[in-house]
Amino acid sequence: MPSQDTTRKKYISWLSLIETDYITMFIKTWFTFLASLQELVLDSNDTRERRGDRDILEKYKEQLFNEILVKIDEDFVRNVLNAYLKAKNETLNSSPFLRDYFEIFYTYNDNYYQEFLYVYRGKTTKLSLKAHLNSRERHLKIILTDDRRKFRDYFGADSIETGFSLSEKVKNSRIFEEKGKFIEEVLSTVRKKIEHIINSNKRLSERGKQRRINFLNDECLRDIERKLYEELDIKNIFPRRPHNAIDDINQSTLEIPNKPQYFDEELTKWFLDFAYKLRNILFHFIIDPMDEDWQSLFEYSYLALKHLTEENIRILQERGVRK
Incomplete structure (x- = not known):
């Protein structure tokens, strides 16, 4: 069983990894985020049996805002919405990946x-x-x-x-x-x-x-x-995504006049699916790392993912103190 001091240093080193070109920072933060998920949601049996980012991510989403109470602030919301608007209107609009993002941008009523x-x-x-x-x-x-x-x-x-x-x-x-x-x-x-x-x-x-x-x-x-x-x-037929967020904001100022109670949870879970898609692009395709649109998209995505990673580490630290 590692000591509290060793555990604390590990979490501090995780945080240092995500403070340093936004595409690189997103990748580093993604791995740090996954490391935090491993400790948050997986027990020893899960660690042996589960493989791949997707399984861990789905389990995290199941526990999010129930057992795992992350705090969502307006900076996180703005970064997610900026990433959404940047991807949908500019970065992905001229890319071959856009078709793969249909179900990220729009929910789809299978029973319609x-x-x-x-x-x-x-x-x-x-x-x-x-x-x-x-x-x-x-x-x-x-x-x-x-x-x-x-x-x-x-x-x-x-x-x-x-x-x-x-x-x-x-x-x-x-x-x-x-x-x-x-x-x-x-x-x-x-x-x-x-x-x-x-x-x-x-x-x-x-x-x-x-x-x-x-x-x-x-x-x-x-x-x-x-x-x-x-x-x-x-x-x-097509509820807009991220869910009702777009209808509730001023797209020029990103002000949220009347934030519905479910907004945080739905937006956060949408962002996790979105970030996973970005991870797939980086791991399986070639993009221009110097392209300004890509850099801007990954800047907003990195900042939002960094916030969730920091929240996960905060929760892990609090669990460690209680032990």
Whole structure:
């Protein structure tokens, strides 16, 4: 059993490691952070059985704000939000990693399904939206159904199915945040699918093709579009991340006027997933270490991770004193 003096010196040496180029500091702090997690959440059996950063991180998240009472201050919150905004709007926006970050920037309602109906003279036009996982990609399935004979005659079926990969759209992030942009994307996807069906019919004259396109726009989608604007709530599909934080702050000043009680916990756990993604980029890909955007992103991320590491060490020191 190490003496209290030996333990204290170990924790002081850990702290000294994280005080020294921000990418390097983030890496050093990540390993120091993991070392603190090992002592906070793992017993001797866990140490033998568990492998990898992810397992330890998940166990830490389970105990965070229950057994492990870290203190969250406004500097931590600002650093996390700055890292979020920097990554989403600048650093990752032009990088090949952006698709991998879709689920970090946006939560995703796996159970989302909604129908939008328009009934006229006993005939129904229906657009259904369903979120689903397809080949490990998050997709939105779109089905347009119409029970009019004219629809079937024009397009060869009672329903047309299409959709798009959500992660591929992450560069156009406004579609996940603005209802109008999302509705435009949905209707554009439907139009492209049906126009492809129309143009593939070699027997149709240009006049016949235009007649079908007019029917689609004027008699099918126009009323469905109105229903979408009336009934769709974008946050039922994509709650913004980090959770509700973005709605509660002034993005120019990062002031938080009315901080909800759950804000600290949700934001902190979001940041842990975000930091783990940054760790993966550093360990598995090549980035330009002198790039100003990357340095700025890692500065904010380092400062936030440093705060959590210091809090973990404080808790470990207090446990040592109680023993």
